[in-house]
Amino acid sequence: MxxxxxxxxxxxxxxxxxxxxxxxxxxxxxxxxxxxxxxxxxxxxxxxxxxxxxxxxxxxxxxxxxxxxxxxxxxxxxxxxxxxxxxxxxGILDWHTRFVATKEFLRIKMTEGSSLQEHGVKMLSLVEKIEDLKAELDNDTNIDVILQLLPPSYDPFIVNINMNGLEKSINELINMLV
Structure with missing residues (x-):
């Protein structure tokens, strides 16, 4: 309706x-x-x-x-x-909805000690919502944002990914992190 x-x-x-x-x-x-x-x-x-x-x-x-x-x-x-x-x-409400979803996606920093699975599910949900709203962020940009929003304890993982290259989907990245 x-x-x-x-x-x-x-x-x-x-x-x-x-x-x-x-x-x-x-x-x-x-x-x-x-x-x-x-x-x-x-x-x-x-x-x-x-x-x-x-x-x-x-x-x-x-x-x-x-x-x-x-x-x-x-x-x-x-x-x-x-x-x-x-x-x-x-239709203008779509722009606002996309803006709010993108803003949340770019600011949802994971806190040290919190559940990576919960954070990953939230990130996947926001990526799907942004895609549904035609915000056109590519896979690499989504992965970059997700990695930047991880706490410092994940820095060795991020360095390892950068050294070995990452050609993964967001789902694969979340699984690797978990």
Whole structure:
């Protein structure tokens, strides 16, 4: 249910559901009104099916919103218009969410004596969240940040990795650290 604070998650869930129903294509194509005169009957059938799917998807989109929100978009007939309007209003929250997640990722220093497994799980969770929000940090940068946020007792490990080179995933790095 879209409530105004979960734009990215809602859009992702909506696409998953619509793709399962083989109707996700209507979100990515503009609404076609008519075909040229003399178009083959199979193209007319396809257009008819497309319009029927468009009506269904529009209703699914509106039904997946909380009351106060869907009423703002009920007057719009075209799915593209609805999604553009929603993105203008609520898409900015994605930037803020990404900013907060990245800030937390860059500041979550592990304290000496705390559980590396708990810290590793938290780091993996933040990396996945940042990736979901399209923050585009590459694997090497993620590993550099994780290593920089370890306490001094891990310095020998870090030196050893630097000497031998590290071509590992974040999961492999966490396993090596544990």
């Amino acid at each position: 879209f409530n105004g604070t979960n734009y990215t998650d809602w859009l992702c869930s909506l696409r998953i559901f619509l793709n399962y129903e083989n109707q996700g294509y209507v979100m990515d194509k503009p609404l076609l009104q008519t075909l040229p005169a003399g178009s083959p009957s199979d193209e007319c059938d396809t257009l008819e099916r497309w319009h029927a799917d468009h009506r269904k998807v529009r209703n699914i989109i509106l039904a997946s919103m909380s009351n106060g929100i869907w009423k703002q978009y009920d007057r719009l007939d075209d799915i593209a218009s609805i999604l553009q309007s929603i993105k203008k209003v609520y």
